[in-house]
Amino acid sequence: MQNYPVTISLHKLLEKDANEVSTLQQAFRDLGFVYLDLRGHEDHEGLIIPRVETVLKIAAEYFSLDVEEKLKFDIDQIGDFKLHGYKPVGRNSGVAQASKDGFEAYLVPRDGLCVEARDHQEIHLPPTLDQHKAFLASLLESLHDVGLELLSCLEENGSDGRLAGHHRRSKPSTSALGMLRYPSLSASSRDIGQSAHTDVGSLTILFISDRGLQVLNPAGTEWHYIEPKDGCAVVNVGDSLRFLSDRMYRSSLHRVVPYPGLDIQDRYSCAYFMRPECDADLVDDEGKTWKSLDWHAKKYSIFRATVEEQMSNPVLTGKRGFVGLWKADDGENKESAN
Numbered sequence: 001m002q003n004y005p006v007t008i009s010l011h012k013l014l015e016k017d018a019n020e021v022s023t024l025q026q027a028f029r030d031l032g033f034v035y036l037d038l039r040g041h042e043d044h045e046g047l048i049i050p051r052v053e054t055v056l057k058i059a060a061e062y063f064s065l066d067v068e069e070k071l072k073f074d075i076d077q078i079g080d081f082k083l084h085g086y087k088p089v090g091r092n093s094g095v096a097q098a099s100k101d102g103f104e105a106y107l108v109p110r111d112g113l114c115v116e117a118r119d120h121q122e123i124h125l126p127p128t129l130d131q132h133k134a135f136l137a138s139l140l141e142s143l144h145d146v147g148l149e150l151l152s153c154l155e156e157n158g159s160d161g162r163l164a165g166h167h168r169r170s171k172p173s174t175s176a177l178g179m180l181r182y183p184s185l186s187a188s189s190r191d192i193g194q195s196a197h198t199d200v201g202s203l204t205i206l207f208i209s210d211r212g213l214q215v216l217n218p219a220g221t222e223w224h225y226i227e228p229k230d231g232c233a234v235v236n237v238g239d240s241l242r243f244l245s246d247r248m249y250r251s252s253l254h255r256v257v258p259y260p261g262l263d264i265q266d267r268y269s270c271a272y273f274m275r276p277e278c279d280a281d282l283v284d285d286e287g288k289t290w291k292s293l294d295w296h297a298k299k300y301s302i303f304r305a306t307v308e309e310q311m312s313n314p315v316l317t318g319k320r321g322f323v324g325l326w327k328a329d330d331g332e333n334k335e336s337a338n
């Protein structure tokens, strides 16, 4: 389906085009996903799209290192909140029953790079990334600004700060830039892709090099592929924005699986995970109030759980007993939601 999801122009949003703003709001109520056309969007640091392309090259250089080298910055060993560092392939549960995930990732936190961290610590990156620290920090800032613009457009009562006000530039948050690599995404392999999940934060601004991303339709019956689109990011709503908007905006399940008939090698993605300030209050579906930081920790413990544990836990998916398992014989037009 070529026009799925809808495409929103950042340029028009910046001009406060009322039609574009209402199309964005409707799309986030219905599906929680849009393409965001960033072509020509430039801030004081330059155009966004070429800078993202540079990040993907930096990511390729970094991921080509030996795994032992990369594990010197193991995300599970740096701090308590899995906000900074390297995640090897296979640490999370996978897309199929009893399988493991098929992607490696490096997460660069915003705190310590763009804003003083809660513990006042500076961030030390692996040498391959450290030489690009200022460049990465500036991209984090630019994408945060894009996110703030989107949030202000989502405030229904005319940009009253109700959403953007929980994501102030100068405040610590769990926001981070993720670089991801899927070494092999093929129906014939077992430990592949990324299992069905909703994002923990407010907005994810995602750049993809290849096919494989799927979103579950609002009826919960069918998976749709989201194809890469030139000059566009894929932007989706996460749990925190769903909670902050009193459940008005949808945080949809999505996953990364093989594309029928394709063996994809080295699929890269780059994501800005925009998340609320650490002490923002979030009220979950059971009426429990969480500090944003604690919601983050809770959710990450579920990503590491087995598929069986996930099935009995509604926190990951918002839907008890459903994790959207993929089967190796899922083919074209057969992407059922199990």
Ligand SMILES: O=C(O)CCC(=O)C(=O)O
Pocket (backbone or CB within 6 Å): 178, 180, 194, 199, 204, 206, 208, 213, 254, 255, 256, 268, 269, 271
């Ligand atoms: O790599 C992708 O296309 C999706 C990544 C994603 O959903 C995530 O990291 O939360």
Ligand SMILES: [Fe+2]
Pocket (backbone or CB within 6 Å): 197, 198, 199, 204, 254
């Ligand atoms: Fe995601």
